Amino acid sequence: MSEKNDTFKLIDPEQLSVELIEAQYALKDSRGKENAKSLVILVSGIELAGKGEAVKQLREWVDPRYLHVKADPAYLFTANRTFWQPYARDIPAEGEMLVMFSNWYSDLLATALNESEPMDDTSFDAYIKDMQEFEQDLKNNHVDVIKVWFDLSWKSLQKRLDKMDPSEQCWHKLHGLDWRNKKQYDAVQKLRKRFTDDWYLVDCESEEARDQQFAQYILKHLKELPVHPTQSILEWQQAEVPEQLLNPSNEKTDKDVYKEEMKKLTAKVAEALRFDGRQVVLAFEGMDAAGKGGSIKRIVKKLDPREYGIFPISAPEKFELARPYLWRFWTKLNEETISIFDRSWYGRVLVERIEGFASEVEWQRAYEEINRFEKNLNNSKTVVIKFWLAISKDEQEARFKSREELPYKQYKITPDDWRNREHWDDYLDAAADMLQRTSTSYAPWHVISTNDKYTARLEVLRSILKQLEAD
């Protein structure tokens, strides 16, 4: 049920402004603190209902420096971009507020109303479901989302069009739709009713009431920001550690065989990656020295340096910590057709779980968040190929020692690496949970034994070929 403010009353604008500023500064002040939040306000509605004016008035009542606004032309949906990609970079940091005139719902409406390729209800509703889940993930990760629909009757819309000053049309762009067309008005109303159930509806017949309804709703929301969930799962079902992680195979490949095979496979992989119409995302996880860097080197060997990007992932920076943990991956995924991650978003359920950087409730929730993230990518013509490189504890020790001996490899070994070995079993447990909970049909894990580097590297390349062919 969409909310309607039946008890709405006009209040003294000065009082409203003071309260809004207080609430806004309280939000700003929450930065870095236990219950820090940011707020995204999606605004959509009927043309000329006055969402621009309402936001303008809001920005006069608050401190405008801390209320950001995003307004782009509609991004019509394409097969190879998720609905959140055009907006990912702007998701606000803790303490910030953002009004989004352009948002995934306005894009959905624009796409559905695009006459050349109408969208059926099933696809439309599937998008809505994905969007609502995405918003829930935002909320769980401290970005609150509120949605406001500015409504206007057909009659009033026509009256306003009659009275409209042509000189104002430069920023009232009417967004490519013909609002003189009753059929089209009805189509918009019919479509938006499929998703506005959890929206706040502002009746825009009166301007004063409209602006106050909108501002009061935001104020009410700011005053009652939901508390972060803290309830973790009491009896966590730890997955059994697979044999391959406990005792990775030591199967060896002869050097000559390796060289010959490698030559063929690097060429095949480069060709497969290059001519695959989809985007490809490769993620590497595994203990230190398991051979992530070496594997990546072989994947890109025959690729042109302009065809791919490699993203080495280490601890997040402060500006990244102030946003949902997936944010730094969302924003990287726009850039390249082939994206290779040396460590990835799985840090949430590995190092962050083990070192306590994520709370229990946070990492426990992350498996599903990650699955949804990968599903979104998969739906957007992106192949997600994930590797766990399994090394034995002894082999790791041997590699650490050899790194310490070779001058040009000393940079690759730090006291942290030795310290992480103390958590060896915790990492195995975490990896086991990860493999069990995030091996999906759309983004399967490839577990590769890496005690023998040659065997492992060949296996990585073969797995890439296999998944590209299978999908």
Next chain:
Amino acid sequence: MSEKNDTFKLIDPEQLSVELIEAQYALKDSRGKENAKSLVILVSGIELAGKGEAVKQLREWVDPRYLHVKADPAYLFTANRTFWQPYARDIPAEGEMLVMFSNWYSDLLATALNESEPMDDTSFDAYIKDMQEFEQDLKNNHVDVIKVWFDLSWKSLQKRLDKMDPSEQCWHKLHGLDWRNKKQYDAVQKLRKRFTDDWYLVDCESEEARDQQFAQYILKHLKELPVHPTQSILEWQQAEVPEQLLNPSNEKTDKDVYKEEMKKLTAKVAEALRFDGRQVVLAFEGMDAAGKGGSIKRIVKKLDPREYGIFPISAPEKFELARPYLWRFWTKLNEETISIFDRSWYGRVLVERIEGFASEVEWQRAYEEINRFEKNLNNSKTVVIKFWLAISKDEQEARFKSREELPYKQYKITPDDWRNREHWDDYLDAAADMLQRTSTSYAPWHVISTNDKYTARLEVLRSILKQLEAD
């Protein structure tokens, strides 16, 4: 004189790789340290000379995870974008290396060769001068820049075109030029010779020599990274503090006059900003409580919230500190037609100078860097309007106290604000130097007395109108 490596010798590739990796990790390891650096490698050249292959080979010899690559289609120059704008975001952080296939020189060549609008030599050379100055500013701010031209004779180029495998053309795109045309080849050579004086020239007749020349040059450079300059100006010429800063006018405006004037001026300013064909950048500086927020509020009063962006500037974050201090402004300037900065890049010569966050040599150099930055903007159809809001020390104290008394204004006052008052005279000195050294014809300062808020706000709006009309 362009560099030529006359003593060039092929060396053992494995040895070269080891040394490159060592040098690369030493760079990476410099992060956050005294002599931290990043490296930008601009590569351009004749088609099929093999810059792609040389970078591919380089990426095989180094750790590819820490050698980033940027390759976009050419950005043809437009009247309202500086040459560095498309690349600003990618300027690497300390410790990182970036190869730029697409860069300001390739854009310049593409623009100059664009037949519909040929560029005269004077404009061409003016761009080169600006680019070289920009690179010097990058270097002074710890981003080293090296430039490599991959050259190939007309004869060899034709031979390679003859032999070219059509299936490879997908990533050898030939960049829209007809390399079978001798006249056009000569035109490229003639043009590039206007700027390659300080480039490293790689002769690309032999592939092996080409790749090694390129890699060896980068290695040599990495081993000899220039030390940060530390020599400040021994006898700094402190500017005299202008009377208006010492004793801001107390001239009062009557409330009724203010209201009426304000109504007219906000509408006029909104219209002037909206219909000015140029981009507009407004920067506000001044002591705490001088009225920056209040002035900004009045500027945007009649604007649509989608027409402008406000950027409140506080201390830089770690990822910003790892780049030139202007970087966070370069990257913000892409976003809006009207950009309003509440504090700005002048922090370098104000708070950073006073608090010692910038060294003497850094802030002393900054005046010219800022002037060049604003000149670039001005050349790109951007109006830069700068305000110093001058308040008296007594009036500031009165405002601080009233803020402490009003509950909804308490957020606006912190212990820092009181502490900054201890540096009052230092700020006046710094402001005096700033006004003297950065008041230019293309970006003048407006000094506004703000002891009376009404008078000040009106004066700010009038100054905007005046500068928009004058330019």
